[in-house]
Amino acid sequence: MLVDPYGAPISSSMFDAAQPWSGKRPYWPVQVRDIDRDISTYAWKRLVSDSRKLFANLGPAQGAIVDKAMYSVGRQWLPVFTGKDKSWGDAATAWLTDEWYPICNVRGSMFNFQTDLFLESVAADRDGDFAIYLTEFDGGYPAIQNIPAHRIGNPDTLDAGKVVGGPYDGLRIENGIVFNAVGRPVAYHIFGDEKEDNQFVSALNLIHVFDPLWFDQSRGLPGFTHALLDLRDLMATQGFEKQACMLASAIGLLEYNEDGGPDQSDPSVALGVTQQAAGLPSIYTEMLDGGATRYFRANSGAKLESFQFDRPAASWHNLQDRLLRNSFAGISWPYELAWDSSKLGGANVRLVTAKARRTIEDRQDLLRRPARIKVRYAVCKAIKLGLLPPSDDWWKWEFTLPPTITVDTGRDAQQTREDYKLGFINMGELQSTLNGRTEEQHWRARAYSVVLRKRIQAEVEAETGIHIDDRDMTMLGPNEQPDGEDGSGDGSPDDTPNPNEDHATPEDQ
Numbered sequence: 390m391l392v393d394p395y396g397a398p399i400s401s402s403m404f405d406a407a408q409p410w411s412g413k414r415p416y417w418p419v420q421v422r423d424i425d426r427d428i429s430t431y432a433w434k435r436l437v438s439d440s441r442k443l444f445a446n447l448g449p450a451q452g453a454i455v456d457k458a459m460y461s462v463g464r465q466w467l468p469v470f471t472g473k474d475k476s477w478g479d480a481a482t483a484w485l486t487d488e489w490y491p492i493c494n495v496r497g498s499m500f501n502f503q504t505d506l507f508l509e510s511v512a513a514d515r516d517g518d519f520a521i522y523l524t525e526f527d528g529g530y531p532a533i534q535n536i537p538a539h540r541i542g543n544p545d546t547l548d549a550g551k552v553v554g555g556p557y558d559g560l561r562i563e564n565g566i567v568f569n570a571v572g573r574p575v576a577y578h579i580f581g582d583e584k585e586d587n588q589f590v591s592a593l594n595l596i597h598v599f600d601p602l603w604f605d606q607s608r609g610l611p612g613f614t615h616a617l618l619d620l621r622d623l624m625a626t627q628g629f630e631k632q633a634c635m636l637a638s639a640i641g642l643l644e645y646n647e648d649g650g651p652d653q654s655d656p657s658v659a660l661g662v663t664q665q666a667a668g669l670p671s672i673y674t675e676m677l678d679g680g681a682t683r684y685f686r687a688n689s690g691a692k693l694e695s696f697q698f699d700r701p702a703a704s705w706h707n708l709q710d711r712l713l714r715n716s717f718a719g720i721s722w723p724y725e726l727a728w729d730s731s732k733l734g735g736a737n738v739r740l741v742t743a744k745a746r747r748t749i750e751d752r753q754d755l756l757r758r759p760a761r762i763k764v765r766y767a768v769c770k771a772i773k774l775g776l777l778p779p780s781d782d783w784w785k786w787e788f789t790l791p792p793t794i795t796v797d798t799g800r801d802a803q804q805t806r807e808d809y810k811l812g813f814i815n816m817g818e819l820q821s822t823l824n825g826r827t828e829e830q831h832w833r834a835r836a837y838s839v840v841l842r843k844r845i846q847a848e849v850e851a852e853t854g855i856h857i858d859d860r861d862m863t864m865l866g867p868n869e870q871p872d873g874e875d876g877s878g879d880g881s882p883d884d885t886p887n888p889n890e891d892h893a894t895p896e897d898q
C-alpha cells in the first residue's frame with residue numbers, strides 16, 4: 390500500500406473525491422444501498438417531527454409550503470367530464486359539484502374536496518407523504534378519509550421485518566408498508582386511536598401519495614429534509630438574538646460613578662433601607678426610567694450616557710439569508726416569493742415566476758392522480774346506488790385548474806390573447822390560463838349573458854316604445870355600425886365591416 394509522508398494511504402483512483410479522507414476532513418462512511426435501509430423508522434420519525442416543528446414556528450417555511458398549496462389548488466379543481474355522453478356528464482358533474490364535493494370527507498363539510506386537496510399538498514411538503522382511505526357512510530354512500538403520515542407504521546409483532554399472521558403473513562414490511570415479491574405495495578398497517586383498532590388496509594382501498602426522489606423509496610420525506618439542521622440553527626440563533634435585543638431594550642441609561650451602584654445618600658434609597666431594617670413597610674418610589682439604569686464604577690469622574698446597541702450585526706443577517714436560500718433551493722420554491730423580493734429586477738422576476746409555474750404544475754400532477762381516483766370512486770358508488778345512471782365512459786374525468794401565477798397580469802393576458810389570435814392556443818387553454826374555467830363553461834356563460842342582455846333590451850323597448858341600439862348596451866369594437874347603417878344587417882358584430890378589407894363603392898359597381 391502506498392502512503393503519504395504522514396502515513397495516510399494514497400488512493401490510486403483518478404477521481405480526487407474517491408480518495409480517503411485521511412483525517413483532513415470529517416469522515417463520511419461509505420453507504421451505497423437501498424434508501425429505505427439508510428432511513429430507519431426512528432430516523433424517519435425524527436425528520437417528520439422536526440419538519441412539523443419548523444412548519445408550526447418558522448414563518449418562511451410555513452409560507453413557502455402554504456403558498457405552493459394555494460397556487461396549486463386555489464378555488465378550482467371542479468370536475469370536467471371528458472367522455473362522449475354529454476347529458477350524462479352534465480348530470481354526474483352536477484351531482485359531484487353540488488352534492489358529493491361538500492360532504493365527501495368523513496370529518497364533515499369543513500373538509501370539502503378542495504380543502505382536502507390543499508391539506509394534501511401541505512402534507513406532501515411538511516410530512517413527506519399521506520394516504521387517502523376510500524370508505525363509505527352508512528348505506529354505502531361514498532366517502533374518503535385522509536390518513537396522516539404518522540398513522541402508517543409497523544405493527545408491534547414482526548419476524549425479521551416480515552408480517553406475522555393474517556392474509557399478509559410472511560411478506561416484507563417497511564415502515565408500515567407491506568410489499569409483495571417484486572416490491573409493489575399490497576397493504577398498509579394503519580394505527581387506530583387504540584391498539585385494538587390497528588389494522589392492515591389493502592392497497593386497493595388506500596391511495597398512498599408522496600413525491601419520490603429515489604427509485605427504491607417507499608415513504609415520502611419532508612420537503613425541507615436537506616435543510617432541517619440549517620433551519621433549526623436559524624431558529625436557535627434567532628431566539629438568542631431576540632433575547633439579546635430584549636435585554637438591551639431594558640437598559641435605558643448607563644451611569645458611571647465612584648460607587649459602581651445607586652447613590653446611598655439618595656433619600657429614596659436611604660429611607661428604604663432604614664424602613665426595612667426596622668421591620669416597617671418599605672417606602673415605594675416610582676422610577677421614571679422604569680428601573681432600566683445600569684451602574685458602573687467610573688474610577689475617575691462620573692458621567693451619564695445612553696446605552697448604544699448594534700446587534701444583530703450585518704454578518705448575522707447574511708448568515709440567516711444564506712440558510713434560508715439553501716433551504717428554499719431544495720423545495721423548488723423561489724425564496725423571493727416567500728420572504729424577500731426587494732432585490733429582484735425585471736428579468737429576474739420573470740425567471741422566478743417561471744420557476745414557480747413549473748413547481749405548481751409538478752404539484753398539480755401529483756394531486757391529479759389521487760383526485761381522479763376519488764372522483765371515479767364516488768361516481769362508481771353513485772351508479773351502484775342508483776344515484777346516477779350507468780355510462781360506458783364514467784371514468785373519464787379532468788379538472789379545472791386555478792389561473793397561472795403571474796406578476797404582470799396585463800402583459801401576460803395580452804400575450805395570451807395574441808397567441809389565441811394566431812392559433813397557437815385554443816379557447817379552452819386561454820380560459821384555463823386566465824380564469825381557470827373550461828371552454829364549455831366560458832361559452833355557456835357568454836351565451837347566457839347575451840340572452841339576458843337581449844331579453845332585457847326587448848322588455849324595456851316594449852315598455853317604453855323606444856328602440857335601443859345594440860351599441861348602447863354593449864360595443865364590441867370601435868368601428869361597430871348602428872343597426873342597418875351598412876345596409877346589410879342589424880348592426881351585430883358579424884355585420885360590422887372590417888376596415889382592413891376592400892369594399893366595392895358605387896363607382897366600382
